[in-house]
Amino acid sequence: MSYLSLVWVELKKTRHSKIFLILLIPVIMMWVPSIINADMNFDLRGIPITPEKNFFIQGFMGMVWFMIPASLVICTVLLNQTERSNKGILKMLSLPINTAKLCLAKFTVLLVLTAAQMIMSIVAYYVCAALVTHTQNYFFILEPLYVCKNVCSIYASAIPMAAVYWMISILIQSPIFSVGIGLASIVPSVLMINTKIWFAYPMSYPFYLLMVAYGRAAEGVYETQIVWLPWLPVAIGITILALAVSCIRYGASERR
Amino acid sequence: MSLVIESKKLKRTGYLAAFLAGGFLAAAFPVVYMMVKADEVTMLSGNPIDILMSANWQIMAMLNILVSICGACMMYYAEYADNGIQKMSVLPIRQGNMFLGKFTIAALVLSAMVVIETAVLVGCGEYWFSNYRFDLAEVLKIAGFQIFVTLPTVMLMLVIASACRNMWVSLGIGVILVFTLSILPQDNAVLSLFPFASPYQMLPAAIESGRTVLFLVVCGIETALFGVAEVIYLKVQRCFE
Amino acid sequence: MNIIETQNLTKIYGNFTAVSKLNLHIRKGSVYGFLGPNGAGKSTTMKMFLGLTNPTAGNFHIDGKTYPANRVSILKEIGSFIESPAFYGNLTGEENLDIIRKILGLHKSCVDEALQLVGLTEFRKRLAKKYSLGMKQRLGLAGALIGKPPILILDEPTNGLDPVGIHEIRTLIRSLPQRYDCTVLVSSHLLSEVELMADDIGILNHGRLLFEGTLDDLKKSAQAAGFPTDNLEDTFLAMIDEDNHKRGSAI
Numbered sequence: 001m002s003y004l005s006l007v008w009v010e011l012k013k014t015r016h017s018k019i020f021l022i023l024l025i026p027v028i029m030m031w032v033p034s035i036i037n038a039d040m041n042f043d044l045r046g047i048p049i050t051p052e053k054n055f056f057i058q059g060f061m062g063m064v065w066f067m068i069p070a071s072l073v074i075c076t077v078l079l080n081q082t083e084r085s086n087k088g089i090l091k092m093l094s095l096p097i098n099t100a101k102l103c104l105a106k107f108t109v110l111l112v113l114t115a116a117q118m119i120m121s122i123v124a125y126y127v128c129a130a131l132v133t134h135t136q137n138y139f140f141i142l143e144p145l146y147v148c149k150n151v152c153s154i155y156a157s158a159i160p161m162a163a164v165y166w167m168i169s170i171l172i173q174s175p176i177f178s179v180g181i182g183l184a185s186i187v188p189s190v191l192m193i194n195t196k197i198w199f200a201y202p203m204s205y206p207f208y209l210l211m212v213a214y215g216r217a218a219e220g221v222y223e224t225q226i227v228w229l230p231w232l233p234v235a236i237g238i239t240i241l242a243l244a245v246s247c248i249r250y251g252a253s254e255r256r
Numbered sequence: 257m258s259l260v261i262e263s264k265k266l267k268r269t270g271y272l273a274a275f276l277a278g279g280f281l282a283a284a285f286p287v288v289y290m291m292v293k294a295d296e297v298t299m300l301s302g303n304p305i306d307i308l309m310s311a312n313w314q315i316m317a318m319l320n321i322l323v324s325i326c327g328a329c330m331m332y333y334a335e336y337a338d339n340g341i342q343k344m345s346v347l348p349i350r351q352g353n354m355f356l357g358k359f360t361i362a363a364l365v366l367s368a369m370v371v372i373e374t375a376v377l378v379g380c381g382e383y384w385f386s387n388y389r390f391d392l393a394e395v396l397k398i399a400g401f402q403i404f405v406t407l408p409t410v411m412l413m414l415v416i417a418s419a420c421r422n423m424w425v426s427l428g429i430g431v432i433l434v435f436t437l438s439i440l441p442q443d444n445a446v447l448s449l450f451p452f453a454s455p456y457q458m459l460p461a462a463i464e465s466g467r468t469v470l471f472l473v474v475c476g477i478e479t480a481l482f483g484v485a486e487v488i489y490l491k492v493q494r495c496f497e
Numbered sequence: 498m499n500i501i502e503t504q505n506l507t508k509i510y511g512n513f514t515a516v517s518k519l520n521l522h523i524r525k526g527s528v529y530g531f532l533g534p535n536g537a538g539k540s541t542t543m544k545m546f547l548g549l550t551n552p553t554a555g556n557f558h559i560d561g562k563t564y565p566a567n568r569v570s571i572l573k574e575i576g577s578f579i580e581s582p583a584f585y586g587n588l589t590g591e592e593n594l595d596i597i598r599k600i601l602g603l604h605k606s607c608v609d610e611a612l613q614l615v616g617l618t619e620f621r622k623r624l625a626k627k628y629s630l631g632m633k634q635r636l637g638l639a640g641a642l643i644g645k646p647p648i649l650i651l652d653e654p655t656n657g658l659d660p661v662g663i664h665e666i667r668t669l670i671r672s673l674p675q676r677y678d679c680t681v682l683v684s685s686h687l688l689s690e691v692e693l694m695a696d697d698i699g700i701l702n703h704g705r706l707l708f709e710g711t712l713d714d715l716k717k718s719a720q721a722a723g724f725p726t727d728n729l730e731d732t733f734l735a736m737i738d739e740d741n742h743k744r745g746s747a748i
Contacts, residue, residue: 017422017424018422018425018428019424019428022424022425022428022429022432025432026431026432026435026436029432029435029436029439030435030436030439032436033439033440062435062438062439066434066435066438067435070431070434070435073431074424074427074428074431077423077424077427078424081422081423081424174269174270175333175423176269176270176274176326176329176330176333176423177270177274179326179329179427180274180277180278180322180323180326183322183325183326183431184278184281184319184322184323187315187318187319187322188285188315190315191288191315257599260599261596261599261600264588264592264595264596265585265587265588265596267587267588267592268587268588268624269587334585334586334587335585337586338582338583338584338585338586338625338626339581339582339583339584340583340584340585340586340593341583342549342579342583343583343584343597343640344600345547345548345549346547346548346549346572346575346577346579347572347597347600347601348568348569348570348571348572348573348600348601349569349600350569494548494549494550494551494565
């Protein structure tokens with residue numbers, strides 16, 4: 001069985017799970033306060049930023065800090081629970097498929113679901129920006145290249161975090177504990193971002209990138225250059241390590 | 257009696273451990289904060305507990321909410337995973353009592369968590385602030401208030417968890433609610449009374465704005481209201497199954 | 498005297514009629530075999546008796562009481578076992594039974610007794626989620642038998658058991674009315690099995706009651722209708738088959 005068709009099979013398993021709804025609602029919710037408080041974008045409190053960029057960055061702030069990690073955590077529960085609840089995993093393990101491949105296919109589904117959420121958030125942004133443009137008589141819509149570039153980089157930076165959450169959900173059998181650890185790990189990322197070792201904490205990567213985008217849009221708020229070293233090698237290392245552990249341990253408790 | 261039974265069902269689920277871990281993690285924030293910023297913070301004038309809370313309570317309250325969400329999901333996961341709830345529904349007990357038992361347990365462990373947190377806040381006050389005077393009545397008032405304003409959240413989350421067979425749905429709804437109400441402006445008087453938003457309110461700030469009674473009354477009503485809603489839901493659910 | 502009686506009991510899900518105008522009469526102190534192919538409406542009927550689902554029309558009385566007014570007092574009298582076993586996986590078999598015992602307000606010794614009755618005593622300290630299918634089934638049965646309730650409702654209790662287990666449980670059910678003076682409603686899709694346990698039989702197909710009476714009555718009425726009677730399983734199959742034919746031509 002090819003890897004792609006395996007991914008397709010895994011995606012099919014998420015049918016009727018309402019997961020898209022759960023991914024969509026926060027994307028809509030995060031823009032509601034931005035629309036209601038649209039006039040606040042003109043009150044810049046001395047920060048040298050244009051209202052349209054302020055609108056974009058403030059809107060995505062909650063997303064990168066809380067919603068992306070939380071969605072990832074929920075998706076990992078979904079993926080694991082669909083297997084475990086009716087012993088589907090036993091069937092899968094008794095089929096002639098490489099377990100590592102199966103594990104990676106599931107991880108790919110996790111990334112696909114996140115990608116879907118990112119696309120939804122871009123669409124939601126444009127709808128809201130158009131709406132605010134209309135109500136405030138000010139052109140809030142940013143050029144697609146800028147928006148897509150930022151969202152894509154945020155997405156890419158979420159991959160190490162996704163790998164870590166995936167590993168946690170496989171290592172910790174009790175779904176609620178893996179969720180608890182996942183959710184609890186989100187909270188300190190606000191603090192981690194301001195320390196020197198932020199690069200060791202994958203949950204803060206998307207936040208960091210958005211802060212850099214903020215720094216570029218408004219001088220003096222934050223750094224304007226991404227510090228690639230030692231971030232990049234550390235991030236890649238964490239991702240590979242987490243995925244390797246996941247693949248080795250996947251289905252281990254069922255095969256005991 | 258339902259309290260004993262409900263607590264028995266939580267055996268080996270790690271329920272208590274989760275709350276204790278959450279409590280200690282939340283309590284770690286003011287400690288770390290003081291270790292890093294002690295010099296600046298001790299210079300500030302005002303009640304040390306107020307200073308510590310305004311700096312840390314947002315994060316601590318959020319952890320309390322998250323742990324409560326996990327706790328609610330955990331309770332009902334134990335019911336739904338092997339269909340234990342079906343056996344319960346053919347035994348001569350009222351489903352409403354079962355729910356109340358669960359709520360009481362959830363409220364108790366939340367209280368334990370908040371007590372740990374306030375104790376650590378007091379400890380920080382004693383250790384770092386030379387002008388801190390320990391006042392048991394004040395500390396108890398703070399802990400009581402913070403517990404009380406979190407109760408609507410605990411109740412609502414249990415209602416959600418009881419309604420969803422699939423844990424990721426209740427978890428998803430809980431997380432969405434945390435997210436939504438944490439990005440809404442905190443200074444809005446009406447919004448701050450909502451469950452998932454009220455736990456962020458602090459007693460010192462509430463006293464200052466003269467809203468203490470308002471918070472207590474509204475949170476009490478909300479808690480009772482969600483409880484009644486659950487009882488009605490249980491009755492209605494029977495007709496549709 | 499009938500301990501359970503139904504009058505035109507009907508349950509409709511959307512446009513699917515699960516149970517249609519059922520009139521059952523279950524005598525006190527008897528074993529009543531509830532027979533029918535999969536999806537005939539046996540479980541639905543039992544669920545209505547337990548208040549797990551509301552009837553669309555008609556009504557029923559259990560020991561002179563009815564739902565929803567007497568829910569708790571009816572459930573106090575019924576020990577039940579419905580579909581797949583329902584339990585708490587994080588608890589041991591013993592702890593599972595202890596919860597039920599507490600709710601029913603029984604003496605502590607009842608747990609051991611129930612474990613003994615279904616042969617789970619040696620596995621009582623094992624977590625229920627680690628039980629084999631047959632052990633889960635036995636745990637479910639123990640949960641129904643605990644405290645010797647006057648009425649037992651058992652939905653396919655021998656599913657998933659090995660031949661020895663099936664024989665044990667059958668003998669147990671057969672002996673219950675004499676031992677504890679109780680009434681048993683037991684469902685199955687095998688006539689050969691019901692034949693060995695039941696005093697009275699009710700045959701259900703597509704939600705309708707085709708026959709109700711004793712085994713002898715069944716033989717007589719089958720003979721009169723021209724069904725084969727030398728093997729009861731054939732009688733049953735022929736009855737169901739003819740009913741399906743009638744339904745087919747009606748539609």
